[in-house]
Amino acid sequence: MSEHAEHVPGLAHHFATMEQQKEAGTVGMWVFLVTELMFFGGLFLVYTIFRSTYPEGFEYGSFLLSVPLGLTNTVVLILSSLTMAMGVHSAQTGKQGALQFYLVVTLLLCLAFLGIKSIEYTTKVKDHLFPAYTTYNPVTKEADPTNTHAVPTKIKSEVRTFLWIYFLMTGLHAFHMIVGAGMLVALIWMARKGRFNEHYNSPIEIGGLYWHFVDIVWIFLFPLLYLSGYHLNSGH
Amino acid sequence: MEIAAKNIDAHVEEEESVNYLNATHTVKSWLLTLDHKRIGILYLLSISVFFLIGGIYASLIRLELVTPRGDLLTPETYNRVFTMHGVIMIFFFLIPSIPATLGNFLLPLMLGAKDVAFPRLNLLSWYIFMIGGIMMMYTLLSGGIDTGWTFYPPYSSIYSNSQVTLAGISIFITGFSSILTGLNFMVTIHTMRAPGQTWFRLPLFVWGMYATSLIQILGTPVIAITVLALAFERTLQIGIFDPKLGGDPILFQHMFWFYSHPAVYIMVLPGMGVISEIIASMTRKAIFGYHFVAFSSLAIAVFGFLVWGHHMFTSSQSMYAGMVFSLISFAVAIPSAIKVFNWVATIYKGSVSYDTPMIYALAFLGLFMVGGMTGLFLAALGLDIHLHDTYFVVAHFHYVMVGGQVIAYLGGLHFWWPKMTGRMYSETWGRISAVIIFLGFNLTFFPQFVLGYLGMPRRYHAYVPEFQFLHVLSSAGASVLALGFFVPAIYLTWSLFYGKKATANPWQAYGLEWQTPSPPPTENFTYDPVVTHEAYDFDSVKEISDARAKVAVTA
Amino acid sequence: MSEHHVVPVKTYLTIFGALMVGTVLTVTVAKYNFGSLNVLIALTIASIKATLVILFFMHVYYSSKLTKVVIGAGIFWFAILIIMTITDYRVRQNWHIGLGTVEKPIAANEKQAAPQHSNSMPNGGH
Numbered sequence: 001m002s003e004h005a006e007h008v009p010g011l012a013h014h015f016a017t018m019e020q021q022k023e024a025g026t027v028g029m030w031v032f033l034v035t036e037l038m039f040f041g042g043l044f045l046v047y048t049i050f051r052s053t054y055p056e057g058f059e060y061g062s063f064l065l066s067v068p069l070g071l072t073n074t075v076v077l078i079l080s081s082l083t084m085a086m087g088v089h090s091a092q093t094g095k096q097g098a099l100q101f102y103l104v105v106t107l108l109l110c111l112a113f114l115g116i117k118s119i120e121y122t123t124k125v126k127d128h129l130f131p132a133y134t135t136y137n138p139v140t141k142e143a144d145p146t147n148t149h150a151v152p153t154k155i156k157s158e159v160r161t162f163l164w165i166y167f168l169m170t171g172l173h174a175f176h177m178i179v180g181a182g183m184l185v186a187l188i189w190m191a192r193k194g195r196f197n198e199h200y201n202s203p204i205e206i207g208g209l210y211w212h213f214v215d216i217v218w219i220f221l222f223p224l225l226y227l228s229g230y231h232l233n234s235g236h
Numbered sequence: 237m238e239i240a241a242k243n244i245d246a247h248v249e250e251e252e253s254v255n256y257l258n259a260t261h262t263v264k265s266w267l268l269t270l271d272h273k274r275i276g277i278l279y280l281l282s283i284s285v286f287f288l289i290g291g292i293y294a295s296l297i298r299l300e301l302v303t304p305r306g307d308l309l310t311p312e313t314y315n316r317v318f319t320m321h322g323v324i325m326i327f328f329f330l331i332p333s334i335p336a337t338l339g340n341f342l343l344p345l346m347l348g349a350k351d352v353a354f355p356r357l358n359l360l361s362w363y364i365f366m367i368g369g370i371m372m373m374y375t376l377l378s379g380g381i382d383t384g385w386t387f388y389p390p391y392s393s394i395y396s397n398s399q400v401t402l403a404g405i406s407i408f409i410t411g412f413s414s415i416l417t418g419l420n421f422m423v424t425i426h427t428m429r430a431p432g433q434t435w436f437r438l439p440l441f442v443w444g445m446y447a448t449s450l451i452q453i454l455g456t457p458v459i460a461i462t463v464l465a466l467a468f469e470r471t472l473q474i475g476i477f478d479p480k481l482g483g484d485p486i487l488f489q490h491m492f493w494f495y496s497h498p499a500v501y502i503m504v505l506p507g508m509g510v511i512s513e514i515i516a517s518m519t520r521k522a523i524f525g526y527h528f529v530a531f532s533s534l535a536i537a538v539f540g541f542l543v544w545g546h547h548m549f550t551s552s553q554s555m556y557a558g559m560v561f562s563l564i565s566f567a568v569a570i571p572s573a574i575k576v577f578n579w580v581a582t583i584y585k586g587s588v589s590y591d592t593p594m595i596y597a598l599a600f601l602g603l604f605m606v607g608g609m610t611g612l613f614l615a616a617l618g619l620d621i622h623l624h625d626t627y628f629v630v631a632h633f634h635y636v637m638v639g640g641q642v643i644a645y646l647g648g649l650h651f652w653w654p655k656m657t658g659r660m661y662s663e664t665w666g667r668i669s670a671v672i673i674f675l676g677f678n679l680t681f682f683p684q685f686v687l688g689y690l691g692m693p694r695r696y697h698a699y700v701p702e703f704q705f706l707h708v709l710s711s712a713g714a715s716v717l718a719l720g721f722f723v724p725a726i727y728l729t730w731s732l733f734y735g736k737k738a739t740a741n742p743w744q745a746y747g748l749e750w751q752t753p754s755p756p757p758t759e760n761f762t763y764d765p766v767v768t769h770e771a772y773d774f775d776s777v778k779e780i781s782d783a784r785a786k787v788a789v790t791a
Numbered sequence: 792m793s794e795h796h797v798v799p800v801k802t803y804l805t806i807f808g809a810l811m812v813g814t815v816l817t818v819t820v821a822k823y824n825f826g827s828l829n830v831l832i833a834l835t836i837a838s839i840k841a842t843l844v845i846l847f848f849m850h851v852y853y854s855s856k857l858t859k860v861v862i863g864a865g866i867f868w869f870a871i872l873i874i875m876t877i878t879d880y881r882v883r884q885n886w887h888i889g890l891g892t893v894e895k896p897i898a899a900n901e902k903q904a905a906p907q908h909s910n911s912m913p914n915g916g917h
Contacts, residue, residue: 013350014349014350014352014355020427020428023427023855024353024354024424024427024428026854026858027422027423027426027857027858027861028353028354028419028420028423030858030861030862031423033865034454034862034864034865034868035415035419035453035454035457036457037866038454038455038457038868039457039458039461040461041461041868041869041872042457042461042491042872044869044873045490045491045872045873045876046476046487046491048873048877049487049876049877049880051830053880053887054482054887074814075811075814078810078811078814079807081807081810081848082807082848084848085798085803085848086800089798092797131472131475132472132473132474133472133473133474133475133481134473157475157481157482160481160482161475161482161483164468164472164474164475164476168468168474205850208848208849209849212844212845212848213849215848216841216845219840219841219844222817222837223817223821223833223834223836223837224830224833227821228821228830228833230818230821230822231823231824231829233822426857454865486879486883486886490876491876494876541868541871542875545879552883553879553883554878554879554881554882554883556882557879560875560878
């Protein structure tokens with residue numbers, strides 16, 4: 001015997017129970033994250049192949065990146081994962097104020113990350129290191145040995161390979177962060193309207209899943225891109 | 237409010253019942269619909285248009301190849317024609333075909349659900365598909381591309397004068413439509429099955445859709461990133477595929493085929509699912525070896541990801557990698573063969589009715605077998621050296637894609653036509669066109685096996701005069717095939733207005749989709765379906781229909 | 792399965808601490824050159840950090856089997872992509888020899904003019 005469910009707030013008409021809706025949403029987000037894994041996976045493949053082919057170029061290219069800035073970004077992003085998790089916790093315990101607070105902090109950390117990233121990018125462009133064919137024109141080490149942004153002529157083209165991989169991977173990652181920022185804005189707006197509580201908070205959780213995924217990608221990008229040439233700092 | 241019991245098997249002659257088609261009439265209600273059935277119809281219309289466009293390109297190809305000299309089209313134009321034929325047919329017809337039309341329409345019905353898990357995402361899928369399609373049309377109109385549908389660099393990234401970047405972006409966009417559909421279906425199958433609808437009671441069509449979704453989710457993102465990388469390579473000359481800049485053209489091929497091989501299984505698995513349904517229903521027997529068929533679908537999906545290198549045997553790929561790919565390619569044929577054995581075993585001693593869907597199913601069995609076995613020829617390293625890039629390959633993939641998927645699609649379209657439209661089509665014309673298609677198809681493509689074996693290369697618009705006879709046969713076949721495709725368009729459309737009204741279960745088939753009126757109401761079922769029988773339990777069909785008819789429906 | 796389980800704040804803070812330790816560790820270790828082990832060490836640390844995020848920040852520790860299977864499948868497929876492609880490159884290690892000598896690549900707007908086509912002979916080659 002069917003009984004039309006009395007309108008449960010937040011329950012879409014095609015689901016039988018909130019339970020089912022939440023499960024569908026969660027599984028759906030995980031499946032989406034798997035597609036993202038395969039999407040980034042193609043770039044990790046590219047990284048693997050070119051790194052094993054041009055080890056010196058990768059080492060030196062990595063050395064050209066700023067570890068302090070990358071490290072700051074790593075800490076910022078992991079911290080934002082914590083605040084996002086705290087946001088989920090607040091929603092689950094019905095603390096509206098804390099929820100909004102944590103979501104806003106996550107958003108601010110996201111913007112900080114993007115700000116630092118744009119500083120890094122503009123620095124590269126300024127140093128003629130942007131790896132499009134027409135813009136790549138680094139100072140050579142032979143010409144200016146003291147310049148920290150100079151590149152040995154022998155591996156000039158290999159370093160360029162590293163750089164476009166760097167830009168592609170971090171660029172795609174930054175794009176995902178921008179989308180994440182948009183998502184956070186939407187969640188903040190809904191939270192301010194009081195849409196979330198102990199019983200209905202799956203959008204926060206599901207949004208959190210996306211956010212943590214973006215964090216995980218960076219957790220791998222940081223050592224692979226920034227730290228490969230770090231040992232060159234001491235006695236290269 | 238209570239509605240009196242309705243005998244859903246009764247002929248509805250007097251008033252038109254309210255169903256998903258006539259519930260609302262405005263254009264807006266169709267373009268903003270969240271109903272999976274309407275979305276399926278929207279897809280049906282879109283892909284039919286793309287099929288027509290792709291078919292026009294095919295006609296140009298076959299017209300050119302009637303004579304040995306390149307006298308109809310210039311070489312450059314011919315390159316664009318076969319490229320656009322491939323791109324449109326693969327990305328805008330075959331990949332969406334069964335999943336987006338029949339899958340969208342039937343999946344929730346077969347599961348006993350009210351809709352897919354994410355109806356808005358479903359509508360978004362269609363819009364993304366349309367945007368990608370319109371973009372591809374624009375690419376076409378601004379010159380098209382001449383790289384072959386495979387876009388190999390460095391030709392596509394450096395030397396080609398055509399709209400590669402635009403086409404790449406269009407495919408990138410369309411890929412998301414495929415990903416979202418696969419995501420939707422996978423979540424729906426996992427979380428929205430009706431009570432009693434255990435995994436092994438599911439129709440095999442659902443297993444086919446599940447396996448297809450697996451591939452769509454795991455493979456499509458890789459081609460997305462590949463096309464993106466190609467676009468960057470072409471616009472910024474970054475050097476990922478360009479040897480002069482330290483890149484590797486073979487890397488493109490690896491990344492491209494990592495998706496594009498599993499893609500061919502996206503193109504065939506849904507068809508196999510349809511065939512299971514048709515054969516079961518029209519032999520009134522449960523599919524022999526249900527578990528084997530179900531697991532074979534999964535096996536094809538998984539193994540299909542491990543064989544992509546068989547497209548690259550002559551590319552300078554490592555010989556050892558080639559050997560591994562060759563071996564696994566032989567292995568991937570096994571689950572397909574298992575399915576064919578099981579279908580044949582089902583027909584044996586079954587009560588066969590030769591309605592149009594069954595004719596298509598029988599055609600599928602023969603044609604898919606030829607296509608599959610010739611795939612094995614190509615999987616053999618030594619043979620492939622000679623057959624690669626010849627018409628043998630062209631014939632092979634047309635046998636599986638047209639003889640397989642398109643035939644299955646047409647069979648499915650006819651099988652579920654009464655359910656989707658509430659009308660019966662003309663059985664006579666259905667059978668006639670099925671036979672025309674079968675004959676035309678074989679006449680078109682069988683000579684191409686011989687041509688390829690004799691050495692005729694693919695993608696050539698001119699050839700040595702010795703090959704002309706076979707090419708003329710092939711082009712003659714193409715005309716018959718084209719006719720065969722037009723006839724259903726006519727009588728199916730005619731049936732929408734003048735066809736006999738269909739009952740809920742005109743084939744007396746087993747399945748939840750047949751336990752609701754034709755066409756179904758917007759909410760799919762006027763009761764909450766509960767599954768108590770095993771799959772393909774035909775004895776229970778009448779019993780279930782009678783029980784449904786007695787149920788009083790309360791709103 | 793639903794997760795009504797609310798992860799305690801203490802768990803989140805502990806995991807955060809572990810992630811910070813991991814970050815400091817990976818930077819410190821990177822100061823030294825272990826040759827071909829560099830990448831392995833970096834990936835190991837990163838994998839442990841990622842696992843912590845997945846299990847606790849993303850609640851997978853408390854999630855249904857289906858979720859775990861989905862994640863496992865994703866990782867497995869990612870592995871197929873990398874490993875099977877690498878099998879080709881392991882053998883073709885010298886594919887790049889002779890490449891990378893950067894002359895000006897032919898830009899998209901500087902193609903050679905299309906060759907005149909002749910109707911009398913079948914065209915050879917692409």
